[in-house]
């Protein structure tokens with residue numbers, strides 16, 4: 001018999017998690033104003049809110065923590081990070097930042113001006129936030145296939161080149177750069193093909209624009225290229241990563257994802273002038289250029305994480321676990337985004353809860369029901385996240401209302417995935433009785449989903 005799939009690690013340190021009763025969870029979620037971000041983590045049994053900063057570091061990374069150099073300037077930890085970025089990603093210049101959105105803040109302070117348009121595949125929420133905060137706009141040029149959850153297209157993070165070229169022709173003078181998110185978080189952890197990255201880069205050159213990669217899950221993207229794109233099956237993840245970044249002029253990174261650290265990020269670029277311009281903002285917002293908001297030990301762990309997570313077995317373990325949860329849900333008849341994403345399973349809330357009106361936050365309603373059922377915490381990717389239009393202040397109703405179940409790296413076992421799948425099936429079995437959702441009590445002017453307060457209708 002063929003041996004079954006198993007994790008490519010064993011466990012040395014554990015952290016207890018606790019179950020709760022339905023009555024307790026009903027009280028806690030009410031107190032949290034039906035916002036899952038407001039829950040205390042000890043009131044959560046299996047936490048699939050995010051895969052950001054929630055992964056388990058390896059013993060190599062923990063060993064590196066002890067070797068951190070906390071010198072203000074010129075720390076060896078800075079050089080470890082610099083060497084890893086240069087060797088693995090191919091960029092000569094980099095600036096550490098405390099996390100991904102800080103990298104966006106610094107880089108966009110240089111690149112984005114009022115009235116600009118920044119095209120790309122579906123922008124991540126903080127990326128869009130940093131663009132709109134500067135009175136510019138984000139233009140989504142993702143392929144239409146991405147919005148049909150049943151379409152099995154292998155690269156649903158791809159940019160529609162016709163949409164992109166139309167924007168470059170019409171508004172070229174307002175476009176400072178093109179941003180490509182790998183993998184595309186917002187469209188379901190879906191990858192961008194190498195061919196598409198190459199084509200985007202050529203188009204950008206034709207119109208004299210630079211290309212920036214929002215790279216939080218670049219290694220997962222490389223895994224999908226290796227396993228899905230012709231011509232790459234025999235290339236190593238590191239070779240693929242190198243080629244991917246050869247099509248970028250600059251990158252921002254949330255290291256809390258594919259560098260498997262709890263905190264950290266960076267900007268990397270080829271151009272010395274861009275580096276110098278960004279340095280000014282990095283020093284104001286983040287810290288001196290050789291630490292930029294990170295401690296030496298964290299830079300060490302980050303460098304080690306970049307090497308580890310560009311190994312095939314590490315990525316295979318992670319992406320197979322995500323697919324395992326996807327398969328279990330599909331077997332129950334629950335509709336989820338196909339193909340399964342790299343870091344998360346996206347559950348289609350509209351087909352799950354057809355009786356809940358869109359004005360009552362369909363995906364949020366489902367995420368709350370799952371928590372009440374089992375203590376599993378997912379997150380809404382729907383109307384709350386889509387926010388209001390910055391000009392008209394009307395609610396934006398996205399085509400897809402999803403509950404994202406994001407799987408932290410190396411943190412849970414497949415037994416936990418079974419609990420999640422069966423909890424969701426239990427909600428599925430009583431879906432006809434769920435007919436109303438929530439209304440707003442409080443919302444912030446931008447990125448409201450984090451702090452929103454709701455009441456039951």
Ligand SMILES: *Cc1c(COP(=O)(O)O)cnc(C)c1O
Nearest residue numbers: 099100101124126185214216254
């Ligand atoms: C997480 C993420 C960010 C922001 O990074 P933080 O570290 O959370 O600030 C930006 N882009 C993408 C695609 C992300 O997934």
